[in-house]
Amino acid sequence: MKTAHCLPLLLCLCIGDALAGTPIQLQHAASADTRISISNIAGSVNVTAWDRNEVQVGGELGDGAKPLQITGDNDRLSIKVEPRGGSGSGWFNFGGDSRMAPTTLELHVPRGASLDVKVISAPLVIDGLAGGDIKVNTISGNARIHANTPALDVDSVSGGIELSGQADKAALQTVSGEILAPALGRTAKLETISGHIQAGGGPWQTLTLSTVSGDVQLSGKLAAGGSIDIDSMSGDVQLRLPADTSAKLHASSFSGDLRSDFGKPIEAERGPGSSLDTSIGAGDGKIHLETFSGDLRVKKQE
Structure with missing residues (x-):
């Protein structure tokens, strides 16, 4: 009992x-x-x-x-x-x-x-x-997230971040971990020190990205009147844009190699460096790209 x-x-x-x-x-x-x-x-x-x-x-x-x-x-x-x-x-x-x-x-x-x-x-x-x-x-620890969420905020030191699904608003930050995010939504903020970033998605109303030495591969569409802002020290940056993009584009590098399928870069008259200022389509949005010593490529998506 x-x-x-x-x-x-x-x-x-x-x-x-x-x-x-x-x-x-x-x-x-x-x-x-x-x-x-x-x-x-x-x-x-x-x-x-x-x-x-x-x-x-x-x-x-x-x-x-x-x-x-x-x-x-x-x-x-x-x-x-x-x-x-x-x-x-x-x-x-x-x-x-x-x-x-x-x-x-x-x-x-x-x-x-x-x-x-x-x-x-x-x-x-x-x-x-x-x-x-x-x-x-x-x-x-690595973070793998497969979800549809209105807001995603991930802060990592050495762990990688892998996002699938859809995040309308995403803030992803690492020190040395890799960021893989092929389906970013309308607003995104990506930051790393030395981690590699491979991301895509859109259409982006606002996308900001900063890296110190990590390389960047970004591919996606800009929303009407939207903006993309990318800043790098020594990391190489490659941005792929659709042919029907509408934005004013500014791109510059102090000592890295700058190449673009949209307009022709101008070499600095004195010292190193090159820059590009051009309009793509109707020029509705804004794209601002800068590197210090990293190479910069702006490519047209096939």
């Missing part, structure tokens, strides 16, 4: 509380457009959308971690992996036990959910979301 009385308690622990070194089996009711905060130090985070008003968490909790819980209410939920025994501050309670083993998080969330994800050395995959905002902070 005593064992029978204990069974409901054990079942509750399986549903609402995951212990370190054990498989995770957690679930919580959620609104269709719930906002979910997820934090993990090491291991991996996989988030998959489904058509249920429920958050489900599987995977395995690393040794040295506090028991995992889903906290909050149906509109705002939090899943945070924390080390035992610390009282530190910051993203992940760095004052805790640094010997915590990696944790694997496998989440299913409502398709319209918004996400705020923070990871250090945990690779991240987000798949199938549609409608909610997505914000990601990562140190060294």
